[in-house]
Amino acid sequence: MPSYSTNPSIGIDFGTTNSSIALARANGAVELVSFPTATAVTESFRSVLYLEQRKQAGRTQIKGFTGPSAIEHYLDAEHKGRLIQSLKSYLTSRTLTGTEVFGRRYTIEDLISRILSDLRANAERQFGEPILRATVGRPVRFVGAETDEDDAFAVDRLRKAFLHAGFEAVQFEMEPIAAAYAYESTLDHDELILIGDFGGGTSDFSLLHVGPGVRSRGRTAKDLLGNSGLGLAGDSFDARIVRKLVSPALGSNSFERSYALASDRPASIIPAAPAWIYANLERWHYLSFLKTRNVAEILKSARARAQEPEKIEALINLIEEDLGYQLHQAVQRLKIELSHHDSAEFWFRDGSMDIVATVRRADFEGWIADELRSIERCVDALLTSSNIKPGEVDRVFLTGGTSFVPAVRKIFEARFTAARVRTGNEFTSVARGLALRAAETSA
Numbered sequence: 156m157p158s159y160s161t162n163p164s165i166g167i168d169f170g171t172t173n174s175s176i177a178l179a180r181a182n183g184a185v186e187l188v189s190f191p192t193a194t195a196v197t198e199s200f201r202s203v204l205y206l207e208q209r210k211q212a213g214r215t216q217i218k219g220f221t222g223p224s225a226i227e228h229y230l231d232a233e234h235k236g237r238l239i240q241s242l243k244s245y246l247t248s249r250t251l252t253g254t255e256v257f258g259r260r261y262t263i264e265d266l267i268s269r270i271l272s273d274l275r276a277n278a279e280r281q282f283g284e285p286i287l288r289a290t291v292g293r294p295v296r297f298v299g300a301e302t303d304e305d306d307a308f309a310v311d312r313l314r315k316a317f318l319h320a321g322f323e324a325v326q327f328e329m330e331p332i333a334a335a336y337a338y339e340s341t342l343d344h345d346e347l348i349l350i351g352d353f354g355g356g357t358s359d360f361s362l363l364h365v366g367p368g369v370r371s372r373g374r375t376a377k378d379l380l381g382n383s384g385l386g387l388a389g390d391s392f393d394a395r396i397v398r399k400l401v402s403p404a405l406g407s408n409s410f411e412r413s414y415a416l417a418s419d420r421p422a423s424i425i426p427a428a429p430a431w432i433y434a435n436l437e438r439w440h441y442l443s444f445l446k447t448r449n450v451a452e453i454l455k456s457a458r459a460r461a462q463e464p465e466k467i468e469a470l471i472n473l474i475e476e477d478l479g480y481q482l483h484q485a486v487q488r489l490k491i492e493l494s495h496h497d498s499a500e501f502w503f504r505d506g507s508m509d510i511v512a513t514v515r516r517a518d519f520e521g522w523i524a525d526e527l528r529s530i531e532r533c534v535d536a537l538l539t540s541s542n543i544k545p546g547e548v549d550r551v552f553l554t555g556g557t558s559f560v561p562a563v564r565k566i567f568e569a570r571f572t573a574a575r576v577r578t579g580n581e582f583t584s585v586a587r588g589l590a591l592r593a594a595e596t597s598a
């Protein structure tokens with residue numbers, strides 16, 4: 156009989172873009188789950204689900220794949236099924252509670268639970284024991300949340316998805332607090348720290364006292380000075396890139412032909428395709444929902460009336476071929492390049508579409524200026540409400556994929572000086588900290 160520890164200390168970070176799982180050992184060491192891909196092994200599992208229809212023995216079945224295998228199956232498929240990204244961002248929506256795929260209705264909880272089941276199976280395989288409980292991360296503010304009730308609604312749905320995936324019980328912890336515990340494990344003294352966790356969907360902040368002294372005397376409510384957060388991060392930056400570089404090539408600034416032909420131009424210009432279609436194009440998690448008969452009909456008639464029908468044709472192709480993933484990749488490539496260089500090339504080619512542009516980092520920073528200001532305001536509000544001056548913060552720890560963006564780092568360097576800003580474990584610090592938290596609460 157294998158000997159199971161009754162309750163392994165498991166932390167699960169179900170992220171908007173990437174997920175990871177960690178186990179904290181009794182000696183404080185943390186082990187991350189590795190996920191195999193076709194070419195390598197990774198500790199961050201893409202939070203994507205791919206559903207496709209297959210004919211087997213005369214019967215039609217819907218097969219689901221998650222993480223790296225979702226992407227591999229999607230790319231290999233001749234007839235594309237549905238690739239669904241950024242599912243965590245739907246959790247606050249009371250109107251979009253599910254979707255129909257190949258004639259079958261799925262709730263958002265069902266879709267998320269498919270990803271969670273596979274994460275759990277990978278963890279059980281690696282750790283060799285059943286995983287029925289976990290400490291799970293949640294953002295301070297979910298994408299789309301305006302009130303605490305909206306957040307509670309999202310947490311409740313996330314809990315349901317975990318239970319659906321076979322977990323018996325989950326406890327939630329704020330994602331930036333989890334990142335603080337991961338950072339704390341590197342400390343040999345106590346500090347007042349500000350955490351900034353910048354992911355795909357949300358930016359989250361916590362201000363708290365951590366360190367070996369705090370841990371050994373026992374944490375108290377006073378150690379946490381405050382949390383704040385906002386439902387924008389990497390996906391919102393991507394939306395700006397799509398708006399500036401991609402949508403115009405797909406007709407967002409094009410008009411109906413009657414406008415171009417009329418000698419006495421009408422006072423109001425009629426756009427060829429409705430603006431809401433481009434708004435959905437900017438959001439990864441809405442893009443795959445554009446593949447409906449209704450949208451196809453709207454676009455077909457827009458193409459017939461458009462001054463630049465080839466642009467609408469390219470948009471139809473993008474939606475029909477479900478090229479959201481390729482578009483996401485092109486945008487990510489640009490963003491990552493711009494994190495390292497002053498300028499980078501954007502290219503997105505497919506069939507009739509060929510978009511190439513050189514983008515300077517300064518341009519990109521201009522496009523995301525509103526988002527950067529919102530982040531600044533959120534950080535400043537946390538300091539003010541906690542009655543802490545920037546000079547009193549010993550260290551700032553920035554984590555999450557979007558913390559690579561130089562303009563995001565600059566916000567903290569300007570307030571706290573570069574010498575006090577630390578970065579690291581961008582994709583795994585939340586899961587590590589959640590596992591440490593699980594160990595602490597079960598001790």
Ligand SMILES: Nc1ncnc2c1ncn2[C@@H]1O[C@H](COP(=O)(O)OP(=O)(O)OP(=O)(O)O)[C@@H](O)[C@H]1O
Nearest residue numbers: 170171172173354355356357389494555556557559
């Ligand atoms: N080098 C980079 N420069 C800029 N952005 C990056 C870089 N690497 C990753 N990103 C962005 O980081 C985001 C993903 O980060 P991360 O995995 O931390 O998010 P997440 O945990 O899934 O999301 P959330 O915490 O919001 O639920 C994506 O928007 C991705 O494009």
Ligand SMILES: [Mg+2]
Nearest residue numbers: 170354555585
């Ligand atoms: Mg995250």
